[in-house]
Each structure stands twice: as C-alpha cells, then as structure tokens.
Amino acid sequence: MDSSDEGVQRRSSSFQPSEEMLNLARKTLGREKLSFDENEKYNQVMSSSKSRNELRMTIKFIEDERRNSMFERKASSNIDPLKKELMEQLPTVFVTGAKKCGTKALIRFFGHHPQVIHGFMESPYHDTGNPTFDVKSYLNHVWLMWKQKNDIVDNIAKIHRLQEQQKKIHFFGKTANSGIKKIINFIQSEENFIHQSYIDSWLENLKVIFIVCDPVKRLLSDFKHVMASWAEKSHAVNRMFLGSESSAYPFQNMTFNSMVEKYLPMVRDRQEEYKKHKDVFEMFGIGRFSAVNTSFTNGPNEFGIYKQAPFIFDGQELKTQPWKLFQRLEKYLGVESFFEEANFARREDGFYCVKMENEELDCLPPSKGRSSNDTELYSISKSTQSMLEDFYFSTNQKVAEKFNVSMNWLNTS
Numbered sequence: 012m013d014s015s016d017e018g019v020q021r022r023s024s025s026f027q028p029s030e031e032m033l034n035l036a037r038k039t040l041g042r043e044k045l046s047f048d049e050n051e052k053y054n055q056v057m058s059s060s061k062s063r064n065e066l067r068m069t070i071k072f073i074e075d076e077r078r079n080s081m082f083e084r085k086a087s088s089n090i091d092p093l094k095k096e097l098m099e100q101l102p103t104v105f106v107t108g109a110k111k112c113g114t115k116a117l118i119r120f121f122g123h124h125p126q127v128i129h130g131f132m133e134s135p136y137h138d139t140g141n142p143t144f145d146v147k148s149y150l151n152h153v154w155l156m157w158k159q160k161n162d163i164v165d166n167i168a169k170i171h172r173l174q175e176q177q178k179k180i181h182f183f184g185k186t187a188n189s190g191i192k193k194i195i196n197f198i199q200s201e202e203n204f205i206h207q208s209y210i211d212s213w214l215e216n217l218k219v220i221f222i223v224c225d226p227v228k229r230l231l232s233d234f235k236h237v238m239a240s241w242a243e244k245s246h247a248v249n250r251m252f253l254g255s256e257s258s259a260y261p262f263q264n265m266t267f268n269s270m271v272e273k274y275l276p277m278v279r280d281r282q283e284e285y286k287k288h289k290d291v292f293e294m295f296g297i298g299r300f301s302a303v304n305t306s307f308t309n310g311p312n313e314f315g316i317y318k319q320a321p322f323i324f325d326g327q328e329l330k331t332q333p334w335k336l337f338q339r340l341e342k343y344l345g346v347e348s349f350f351e352e353a354n355f356a357r358r359e360d361g362f363y364c365v366k367m368e369n370e371e372l373d374c375l376p377p378s379k380g381r382s383s384n385d386t387e388l389y390s391i392s393k394s395t396q397s398m399l400e401d402f403y404f405s406t407n408q409k410v411a412e413k414f415n416v417s418m419n420w421l422n423t424s
C-alpha cells in the first residue's frame with residue numbers, strides 16, 4: 012500500500028454509512044428515480060433530523076471519496092511529482108487573504124507584469140490528512156499552472172523569454188494561508204523530499220501578499236454569493252434535501268439585516284450555540300483578519316514561519332486606482348516598473364480590467380463584482396452597520412497598527 016492509499020483509509024474510517032444510506036445517497040446525487048420502498052425509506056429519513064443529518068453526511072462521504080480518487084488519479088498522472096524540475100516549481104509569491112477581498116483580481120491583473128507567471132486557476136492545498144499525498148498533488152497542480160497557455164497567458168513562452176534575458180521570474184500562486192503553512196511545515200520536516208538548498212533559498216525569498224478589506228462589505232459580499240448560488244442552483248442536491256435550516260444554507264429566507272441580527276449575537280456571546288453553524292461562524296470570523304497576526308508576527312521584526320515581511324493592502328484599492336497599488340507592489344517585489352494608469356480601463360459596471368497589448372480587455376468574469384446590484388435584501392441598516400463595526404473594530408485596528416495598513420473603514424466609527 013503506498014502512502015496515498017493510507018490517506019484514503021484514514022479518511023474513510025471516521026464515518027461509515029450503512030449500505031441502505033449509501034444507496035439512497037448515491038441515487039440522490041445521481042437524481043435517480045426511487046423505487047417505492049426506497050421512496051418510503053426516503054420519507055422516513057427526511058422526517059427525523061437525526062437521520063436527515065446522516066443522509067447529509069453520507070452524501071458528503073460519497074463526494075469526498077470521489078474527490079479523493081480524482082486527486083489520486085492526478086497525483087499518479089504521467090508527471091512524477093518527485094522530479095527535481097517539478098519540485099522546484101513552488102510559487103515564489105503567495106496571494107492569500109480574506110475571501111471576497113479581491114484575490115482573483117490581484118493575481119490575474121498583476122499577472123500581466125512581464126516578470127510574473129501565474130496560472131488561470133487557483134492553487135488550493137487540499138488537506139486529506141496525508142501530507143505526502145497532499146503536497147504531491149499540490150506540486151502537480153502548480154506544474155499545470157506553470158506551463159499553462161490560453162488566450163491571455165502563454166507561460167512557457169514568457170518563461171523562455173525571461174530566462175533568455177536572465178531576469179528574475181516571480182511565480183504567483185493563490186493558496187489559503189492554512190495551506191501555505193502546511194506546505195512549509197511538510198517540506199521542512201521531510202528530509203530529502205525536495206533538495207535542501209532549494210528549500211532554504213525558496214523560504215528565504217518567499218513573499219506573501221495578504222488582502223484585507225472593509226469587513227462589513229466583505230460579509231455582505233459573502234452573503235450575496237451564498238444567496239446567488241442558492242438561487243442559481245435550485246436543483247442542487249443540498250437545496251433539495253437539506254431542509255430550510257441546514258447548515259449549508261442557514262439563512263436562505265433572511266435579509267442581510269436579519270441574518271446579522273440572528274447570528275452576530277451568537278458569534279459574539281454564545282459561541283457554543285454558534286458552533287452548530289460552522290459555515291456562518293467562519294463567514295463572520297474572516298473579517299477579523301486574525302490570520303495576519305497569527306501568521307506573520309512573533310515580534311516586530313519576525314514574521315512567523317515567513318522570513319520576509321508580507322505585503323498587506325486594502326482590496327478596495329483594486330477598485331479605485333489599481334495602478335498605484337501595483338506600483339507599490341512592484342517595489343515590494345523588486346521587479347521592473349511596468350504598470351501605469353494607461354494599462355487599465357473600466358468595464359461597463361465600473362470594475363477595472365487590464366488593457367492588453369492587442370488593446371483587448373482582460374476582465375474578471377461577470378460573476379465577480381456583484382456589489383452593484385443592490386436590492387432590499389442586501390441593504391444595511393444603521394444598527395446592523397454599527398453592530399458589525401463594533402464587532403470587527405479591535406482586531407482590525409491591531410492589524411492596521413502592527414502592519415501599517417491603511418483601513419479607511421476604521422475612521423468612520
């Protein structure tokens with residue numbers, strides 16, 4: 012049995028659904044018609060919250076197994092992840108930060124810099140509990156990014172050009188902070204997994220860009236995306252089978268104000284109760300940016316596991332004067348000057364896009380940038396605003412002071 016098999020074994024042992032539940036869950040996922048007996052069973056399951064939850068866990072169990080086998084196929088694909096060339100392709104700049112603050116816009120637009128390579132996909136670290144397998148899968152994935160070619164990027168050609176000109180290459184990856192830590196811990200503790208000299212110099216030079224943004228607007232954006240996917244996926248399995256109070260869609264019938272009114276007091280004052288709603292817990296928690304404090308500092312000149320200070324900025328800057336932000340970022344990375352106002356143009360709804368050499372615009376897909384279509388559902392009352400501002404104030408202020416980040420929203424309260 013190789014190490015990846017061990018991972019699958021470990022994953023499967025925690026929850027073992029019954030054959031009957033598996034059958035029901037498979038049919039549910041495949042939207043297959045149920046026989047009379049199965050239908051009876053299904054109604055029985057749905058009438059009790061305990062067995063409904065078991066069905067939900069069984070569906071998740073099947074989905075996890077499918078995903079794991081997909082990773083396994085990837086990890087054992089024709090590229091040997093242990094090959095030196097591949098191993099030495101870890102991102103040299105990680106783009107991370109709070110969800111919905113603009114990580115995609117940053118990586119895609121800054122990727123037009125002549126010294127930057129980025130892929131047209133995220134580089135998530137999937138934690139299956141088997142770090143050897145997970146890091147191999149990660150390496151495979153970044154290898155695909157490294158050599159990607161489409162209408163907008165041609166990485167191989169760009170890499171060749173940079174090598175010929177003997178210019179430094181910066182390889183951008185969009186990976187969550189927790190994943191970055193796991194990768195670093197693994198390659199440091201696993202002797203000879205990747206050449207030690209490579210690891211040492213990689214870590215010494217590794218740069219991290221962390222995006223924050225107004226936590227109230229961020230929360231609203233998260234809320235909108237959940238609501239939109241709820242509306243768009245009316246036939247989604249979750250929606251059909253998980254009942255109105257499911258943890259996947261706990262606020263489907265609420266406005267933003269009523270959602271905050273219900274859940275914020277739980278987050279703040281009644282954490283035990285709140286733990287039942289893990290997804291919502293995370294949704295509120297992200298805007299505290301506590302990951303910045305825990306990841307980057309052990310003291311004024313130490314940055315935790317990182318050797319270099321992070322570049323932290325307010326994602327709002329991507330919407331106002333992105334070229335100014337990009338010029339600061341060029342300095343931080345030590346790359347040649349490239350971006351100026353003329354590299355940008357606004358799309359119809361006001362969001363910026365990058366103007367490419369052929370004059371065409373490179374914009375984010377329309378699903379990004381929904382902030383403009385406000386409705387009653389998404390309005391923020393004064394009391395919601397001030398409750399949320401109070402909730403986020405002190406943790407945000409700490410980050411602003413320690414890392415000298417300008418956070419305009421802190422001055423309004």
Ligand SMILES: Nc1ncnc2c1ncn2[C@@H]1O[C@H](COP(=O)(O)OS(=O)(=O)O)[C@@H](OP(=O)(O)O)[C@H]1O
Nearest residue numbers: 110111112113114115116232362363379380381382
């Ligand atoms: N130029 C441009 N085009 C489109 N969108 C832009 C741009 N600049 C910043 N943004 C903002 O990015 C928000 C999405 O952030 P993320 O990419 O971090 O979201 S995600 O967490 O990866 O899903 C997205 O949030 P919403 O407006 O709520 O969709 C945008 O506000």
